[in-house]
Amino acid sequence: MSEYLAAPPEPSQQAALVELFLDGSLTPFATYHPPAVFSLDTRTLEDGPHTLQIRATDTLGKVGRRSIAFTVQNGPGITLTGLREGSLVGGTVEVAVNAFGGEEPFDPHRAESLATVPVWVWVMCSLVVLWAAWYAIEFFPTPQQFANTATYAANPAALAAQPAPAGANAPPAFSGKGSAGGFDYAASGATVFTANCASCHGAGGTGVPGVFPPLVNDPVVTAKDPAQHVTILLKGLQGKAIGGKPYSGQMPSFPQLSDADIAAVIDHERTSWGNQAPIVTPDAVKQARGH
Numbered sequence: 359m360s361e362y363l364a365a366p367p368e369p370s371q372q373a374a375l376v377e378l379f380l381d382g383s384l385t386p387f388a389t390y391h392p393p394a395v396f397s398l399d400t401r402t403l404e405d406g407p408h409t410l411q412i413r414a415t416d417t418l419g420k421v422g423r424r425s426i427a428f429t430v431q432n433g434p435g436i437t438l439t440g441l442r443e444g445s446l447v448g449g450t451v452e453v454a455v456n457a458f459g460g461e462e463p464f465d466p467h468r469a470e471s472l473a474t475v476p477v478w479v480w481v482m483c484s485l486v487v488l489w490a491a492w493y494a495i496e497f498f499p500t501p502q503q504f505a506n507t508a509t510y511a512a513n514p515a516a517l518a519a520q521p522a523p524a525g526a527n528a529p530p531a532f533s534g535k536g537s538a539g540g541f542d543y544a545a546s547g548a549t550v551f552t553a554n555c556a557s558c559h560g561a562g563g564t565g566v567p568g569v570f571p572p573l574v575n576d577p578v579v580t581a582k583d584p585a586q587h588v589t590i591l592l593k594g595l596q597g598k599a600i601g602g603k604p605y606s607g608q609m610p611s612f613p614q615l616s617d618a619d620i621a622a623v624i625d626h627e628r629t630s631w632g633n634q635a636p637i638v639t640p641d642a643v644k645q646a647r648g649h
């Protein structure tokens with residue numbers, strides 16, 4: 359304060375005396391000539407609300423007053439859980455109380471105090487759980503556009519469930535009579551068979567012993583990989599012993615049939631008379647023709 363007192367402004371405009379009072383006391387605890395700087399040691403005061411009153415008197419004897427309310431807290435802070443200001447309660451109420459030291463600058467104990475989980479946290483958690491459930495439902499059966507990516511190709515369930523796209527080597531699994539990969543082989547398969555194959559292999563695929571081999575349970579017809587089946591239709595077959603038996607007859611080639619007809623008749627054989635083998639698509643036949 360003394361530095362201010364060393365060079366006081368024009369005395370005529372300035373208050374001559376400043377008195378400080380605390381909490382309505384009638385005797386000032388300090389008296390200064392303005393302007394003044396003083397330090398108030400709150401540690402001498404009790405925690406709680408206080409009032410500082412300032413009374414200034416100018417050179418003409420006029421008095422001005424100012425009063426400032428403030429709250430002192432030097433003791434520990436208090437947090438409370440379970441009871442709020444103005445809450446309506448009944449029965450037994452569980453209340454958790456924590457006190458943290460005023461000497462610590464960041465009030466670290468406040469974070470350790472018990473507190474109820476805020477509603478927004480519940481909402482965020484529920485959203486995460488809902489999203490996870492949606493994700494599981496949506497992606498557990500591998501979506502078709504991902505089925506043959508590096509991530510899912512190794513998953514046999516995904517491969518079996520999805521028809522192979524054009525050019526893929528994996529043949530579609532047996533899926534009962536009907537259609538696969540958008541290709542309806544059941545519609546034309548039987549007709550193509552009756553027109554081109556039944557004369558030799560028989561309407562029921564039983565063949566003629568020693569002359570035309572049966573297609574029921576035939577190793578080529580029931581092979582997982584239909585490649586050989588396709589080749590035999592495109593190129594024909596002669597002089598092959600099937601199941602240890604030689605056949606004198608000759609299997610003609612059928613390059614004149616369309617890709618769809620060849621696929622349909624192959625699939626008809628692969629899914630008829632108890633045969634349950636993977637089927638082919640017209641695209642696979644088209645590819646085989648190129649070789």
Ligand code: HEC
Binds near residue numbers: 570
């Ligand atoms: C002219 C009589 C004849 C006709 C028509 C015929 N096949 Fe054959 N097929 C044979 C003979 C004979 C063999 C056995 C050839 C051999 O063992 O070398 C054979 C063999 C096969 C085989 C191979 C079996 C194996 O294990 O290697 C398949 C598959 C087959 N025929 C399917 C068909 C289909 C499909 C058609 C109609 C599009 C058809 N055949 C029409 C006579 C015929």
